[in-house]
Amino acid sequence: MRRQPNSTRRQFLGLAGGAAVAGAIPIVTVRPAEATPAMLASAIRNVTGGATVKTGKVKLDVPPLVENGNTVPMTVTVAHPMAPEDHVKSIHVFNEKNPQPNIANFYLGPHNGRAQVSTRIRLADSQKVVAIAKLSDGSFWSASVDVVVTLAACTEEVI
């Protein structure tokens, strides 16, 4: 008879402790999963191999104020001819504060006629989005846009 109250108290404490741990885990694990400007710089270096990236030629269309970060329309246009001897080889898009610095890589060729791609992206925070184009002569051109996001993607819990 005397054991009963003790064991329920133990169970209660065990459950309370477990709940506290479960509540703490997302906070602990979400924090380090954020790309830093240093990660952005190293992701860009992986693409350019340390070559200088000039500003210009690239036009990055992202709305400056985004209500829902789960789906953000994005268009990248490179003002450059698509001739066989001189064309855009690839377009790389990066971000500053999502868990990963990469958004997408697009590979093009002279047969594309126009160096323009559109897609929809996710943004986890208000941040800078960078697009870099690689030309067939080996030069790199970039554009960046600062985006304000009111509802962030990625971080919400699944119910």
Place this chain on the structure above:
Amino acid sequence: MASALINVPPKAKRGDIIEIKTLMSHIMETGYRHTAAGEVVPRDIITSFTCRFNGNEIFRADLFPAIAANPFITFFTTVTESGKFEFEWIGDSGFSETASASISVE
């Protein structure tokens, strides 16, 4: 379950630059979300999209978790002959889907 929407003009003049729009229904689970119990929801995304025209690759994209659900991708191409566009999406846990569209060039 998975299904694709492709928008390719049925006809074009030789040398025209046409726009191709593609959409593949897919959850694009990032791998960074947690359940209420604190478990990580495993990543399940499309990692690669390829478009071929008459067997030759004309456009390719590497996708990352930062691409929104139901990836929508548009791009341009110059058409010089009639033929068939083939689209292929490859993703995590064996995901693989294809679609095709034909164009007649005069």
